[in-house]
Amino acid sequence: MISSILPYFSGTMRNILSTLPKRIQEQLQEIRIREDRPLEVIGGAGSGFVTSAGTVCRQWEQAYRPTRQDCANLLEQLTQHSMYTFEEELKRGFITVAGGHRVGLAGRTVIEQGKVKYVKDVSGFNFRIAREWKQAGAGVLPHLIDPAGEQVFRTLVISPPQLGKTTLIRDLARLLSSEGSQRAPNHAGAGSSFKVGIVDERSEIAACVKGVPRFDVGPRTDVLDGCPKAEGMMMMIRSMSPDVLIADEIGRAEDAEAIHEALHAGISVIATAHGRSVADVQRRPILRDLLSDGVFERFVVLERRRGTASPGIAVFDRQGRRLDGRLALKGGLT
Numbered sequence: 001m002i003s004s005i006l007p008y009f010s011g012t013m014r015n016i017l018s019t020l021p022k023r024i025q026e027q028l029q030e031i032r033i034r035e036d037r038p039l040e041v042i043g044g045a046g047s048g049f050v051t052s053a054g055t056v057c058r059q060w061e062q063a064y065r066p067t068r069q070d071c072a073n074l075l076e077q078l079t080q081h082s083m084y085t086f087e088e089e090l091k092r093g094f095i096t097v098a099g100g101h102r103v104g105l106a107g108r109t110v111i112e113q114g115k116v117k118y119v120k121d122v123s124g125f126n127f128r129i130a131r132e133w134k135q136a137g138a139g140v141l142p143h144l145i146d147p148a149g150e151q152v153f154r155t156l157v158i159s160p161p162q163l164g165k166t167t168l169i170r171d172l173a174r175l176l177s178s179e180g181s182q183r184a185p186n187h188a189g190a191g192s193s194f195k196v197g198i199v200d201e202r203s204e205i206a207a208c209v210k211g212v213p214r215f216d217v218g219p220r221t222d223v224l225d226g227c228p229k230a231e232g233m234m235m236m237i238r239s240m241s242p243d244v245l246i247a248d249e250i251g252r253a254e255d256a257e258a259i260h261e262a263l264h265a266g267i268s269v270i271a272t273a274h275g276r277s278v279a280d281v282q283r284r285p286i287l288r289d290l291l292s293d294g295v296f297e298r299f300v301v302l303e304r305r306r307g308t309a310s311p312g313i314a315v316f317d318r319q320g321r322r323l324d325g326r327l328a329l330k331g332g333l334t
Contacts, residue, residue, distance in 0.1 A: 177218030
């Protein structure tokens, strides 16, 4: 996977990253580049600092320190030598590159009429590595389809950052749009497939290049790439007649309005939100209103587990009961 991002780096940085130990490369989740500060990598086993020889250590004093030229070259490659073309991405503070990798940016902001116009003097980068994990959703899927296999329950996936919620919904799209033979055995709805629409605002779910998904999102899946979630969901509802709509990281008022429109049109929605629990997302006004309206029928919660890189997963119904029948959330969700 690291080979797909190396072309964005030049000179010393490319040589250092290409010589990282294979096990580090395979588990790599983030590369943190900060001008004149230690080069850091984060993976399944934790974080470490990278020396000029490409080894990983705990002592930050021994790490390679990216130079101003290293950072300037990286930004040039990320923006394809045209900062103006990427003005919208610079305003949001990240750039998504081919392969679905997202690069967060830090530096000095330019403010216009009280709002961030763009980030300039970029001196910090967070290269988040996107990975495709087929069957990531296999254990969850049976709880998201009704026993007759005719309907997908409206679902909210809740997770802190970097636990794989985007990976999960990507695989759910693949599984739902595949024929039953492509799913794991004995799944609910094993003989049916669904038309799936993905609104991929940050190009992370499907990793489209010129509109064509580079990740496997299934044979009956349509993607709106780089489109704002709310507007994209409305476009999908009007033009593509999906059975299921999938979107990442909802939370704005317009997102909620679009989800209600999907509900009225008989379309199921699978969406994600940042949080550590259902109680956590209930503190956010827009999500609280969606929950109180009974929009979601299933809640998938990803949580960190000590001693392992893989998250724990729990599925709840709208009353707050774990689907093994054990009451988990006192008083329910609505």
